[in-house]
Amino acid sequence: xxxxxxxxxxxxxxxxxxxxxxxxxxxxxxxxxxxxxxxxxxxxxxxxxxxxxxxxxxxxxxxxxxxxxxxxxxxxxxxxxxxxxxxxxxxxxxxxxxxxxxxxxxxxxxxxxxxxxxxxxxxxxxxxxxxxxxxxxxxxxxxxxxxxxxxxxxxxxxxxxxxxxxxxxxxxxxxxxxxxx
Numbered sequence: 250x251x252x253x254x255x256x257x258x259x260x261x262x263x264x265x266x267x268x269x270x271x272x273x274x275x276x277x278x279x280x281x282x283x284x285x286x287x288x289x290x291x292x293x294x295x296x297x298x299x300x301x302x303x304x305x306x307x308x309x310x311x312x313x314x315x316x317x318x319x320x321x322x323x324x325x326x327x328x329x330x331x332x333x334x335x336x337x338x339x340x341x342x343x344x345x346x347x348x349x350x351x352x353x354x355x356x357x358x359x360x361x362x363x364x365x366x367x368x369x370x371x372x373x374x375x376x377x378x379x380x381x382x383x384x385x386x387x388x389x390x391x392x393x394x395x396x397x398x399x400x401x402x403x404x405x406x407x408x409x410x411x412x413x414x415x416x417x418x419x420x421x422x423x424x425x426x427x428x429x430x
Contacts, residue, residue: 251350251359251425253321255328262325272323276423279316280413283309287406290399299399300378300392306402307375313409314342320424326361327424343368346409350429361425 286309293302318335321327334341341363348363382390417423420430 250357251324251326251361251429253327253331253361253363255331256326257360259328269323272319273423276316276319276323279312279319280410283312283316283406284410286312287403287410290403290406294396294399294403297396299396300394303378303394303399303402304375306399306406307371307378309406310346310402310409311339311342313406313413314344314346316413317345317348317424318342320427321361324422324424324426326426338365339372340365340368343371348425350425359429 286305290302290305290309293299293305315335318327318331318341322329322332331341335345344363344365344367347367348361351360351362352358353360377390378392378394380392384390413427416427420427422430
């Protein structure tokens with residue numbers, strides 16, 4: 250059995266049979282949007298708009314996280330609360346992409362573990378790439394990201410999308426269960 254800590258606290262499955270098709274469509278829509286954001290990030294990167302390319306790549310990364318929460322809710326791994334938070338807050342989505350799978354040999358259960366607070370620094374970087382900051386002497390701090398950082402962000406998202414699609418094809422599952430079958 251595989252669950253997040255939040256899902257373990259629930260007694261019964263919250264996804265009804267009739268909800269499955271809409272959830273799969275929602276999952277696919279999140280991944281399509283991530284791919285579109287990635288394409289736009291690549292376009293900005295090719296035109297040397299590194300800060301904006303980084304922001305769009307980061308947003309695609311978030312959308313991938315949301316897709317994984319939706320998939321795990323569909324697969325009864327994540328709770329309804331986690332599902333709802335994926336559409337309301339940024340940190341859980343970013344943290345969910347970096348989730349870990351903790352295996353308990355005594356029970357053969359797997360806990361999907363992630364920490365939304367761990368994403369805090371990621372949003373500092375994103376904000377610095379998007380908004381003008383204010384320096385100590387009230388001087389403007391212009392949004393800035395190096396070409397290397399922007400390229401790495403784009404490559405990370407591209408790799409994640411490829412990995413998700415590969416694992417789906419191999420395991421015929423979505424979300425965490427596709428990575429652990």
